[in-house]
Amino acid sequence: MKILLINHYAGSDRMGMEYRPFYLAREWAADGHAVTVLGASFSHLRRIQPEIRADHEVTVEDGVRFRWLRTRPYQGNGSGRVVNMLTFVGKLLTDARRIAREERPDVVICSSTYPLDIYPGARIARAARARLVFEVHDLWPLTPVLLGGYSRRHPYIMMLQAAEDFACRNADRVVSILPDACGYMVGRGLEPAKFAHVPNGIPIAALQAAVPDDLPPDIAARIAEERAKGRFLVGYAGGINPSNPVEAILDGAALLAGEPVSFILVGDGSSAPELRARVGQLGLDNFHLAGPIPKWTVQRFLTEMDALSMPWRRSPLYRYGVSPNKMFDYMLAARPIVQSCDASNDLVRDAQCGITVPPEDPAAYADAIRQLIQLPQAERLRLGENGRRFVEQHHDYPIIASRFIAALGPA
CATH class of the missing domain: 3.40.50.2000 (Glycogen Phosphorylase B;)
Incomplete structure (x- = not known):
């Protein structure tokens, strides 16, 4: 044809x-x-x-x-x-x-x-x-x-x-x-x-065949520093712009200040300066904007995390469903996912790979992170493997x- x-x-x-x-x-x-x-x-x-x-x-x-x-x-x-x-x-x-x-x-x-x-x-x-x-x-x-x-x-x-x-x-x-x-x-x-x-x-074979590049030194150092503090790491990889409400992650981080968890975000966009200013105003030490990284290092970054975050806005547009590439990158990394979403479909539920909470609800998001922290590591690994298997079979x-x-x- x-x-x-x-x-x-x-x-x-x-x-x-x-x-x-x-x-x-x-x-x-x-x-x-x-x-x-x-x-x-x-x-x-x-x-x-x-x-x-x-x-x-x-x-x-x-x-x-x-x-x-x-x-x-x-x-x-x-x-x-x-x-x-x-x-x-x-x-x-x-x-x-x-x-x-x-x-x-x-x-x-x-x-x-x-x-x-x-x-x-x-x-x-x-x-x-x-x-x-x-x-x-x-x-x-x-x-x-x-x-x-x-x-x-x-x-x-x-x-x-x-x-x-x-x-x-x-x-x-x-x-x-x-x-x-x-x-x-x-x-x-x-x-x-x-x-x-x-x-x-996602092109799974191409991603797996690529030689895993080392993370940029500053990001690797940040991960090591947070690990040394004994913190559970929640990651995000994607745009920092109005269409991706990463401020919801910041609001959750503020509620979790003082608890053993840190949030590391890679990516860039028009919302990054405002977000950095808010982090400074709040005086948080558990929320880090690490900047953009090369495409072929994204999987490496995701696998360094304990869990991954997927925020959405509340919008009637999503009654027709969603199919975000970022979700499939997350699933391939075999890490549990916390999704803040109210769409007609729920990929996290379908894959049984994490927790979905209502969008724009910092308290519900923070509670979901606490639930993952409290799970035995074997259970978190099971959720992650569910996601990997789902994306390999369907996407x-x-x-x-x-x-x-x-x-x-x-x-």
Whole structure:
């Protein structure tokens, strides 16, 4: 099968996020499919941008073929990002027939976070007589409305809503990482039989094959220092930004001050300066922002912890379910997880790998940490192994890629 996967922000292990298109394409290529990932030459999510000089240049990353359209660099979420987005979509529309003629896909997957790529994707699919698939990562525009405070009457939101509705009415298949999004999509015009759930995952073999790098000296020293104090270590690895409410971990740490537990967070983001200021104001010695670490050292860090923390905000958005990559990284590390969440699904419960408490409830979170501390070590190890077994059985990328192909149905 020839697969064209359109994702504005597509990256790779070398370039950085977004990883899902790369991991899916790598598995599909290994299974004998001819795959091309079509992305924009600039993304704020990547550490490294592809070096191209013209539209439609092709590069190869670990056996995955990428085709690029040039877009301007930008910073933040202002007008520059909108221009970058519209440039990418505009070039896709203009060059749709060329792309269809040169790629000759059997399947066109529109997979950018925002839904505007469905219009050129439909044009490419029609010209190539290919099946059209709309892949939903987050529900847009519902996510910026509920989490970003945008009005439903904002012109940008109305434009995104029109695109989502078009996708629901015209796609041959809608694949969502969110387990309970079908009802929402049906409300936007989708036929229920066209919906399929294919969750997120992680490339377990690649992670296990990577040589475990030493942790940065300052982080290794911090871990050793906290261990010397006889403290139970709770870790977090991820963004320190408004979408990840790590202040909830800080609130729990404040309630646990004076008890034998410390919290170590790796990652960075726009909320880090404010969080550091709060730590200083509270005078806590059990909460440490350790900064970002290289991707391939994350598993090493996680396995140095006694437990791992997964905070969520309370939001009606999560009634459609969640499928966070971070959760699967945590499970692979085989450490018990404390999740603060009120979603329609509960991965921690399903895996029997920890404790779930209500979001934005510091007292409940602190009590869950106390429960884990009081458990015998053998019981904590059992919870951790439950998580590892669950992710190996359900969320390894060879499994995810096969589920996606199966979800497409017969040709």
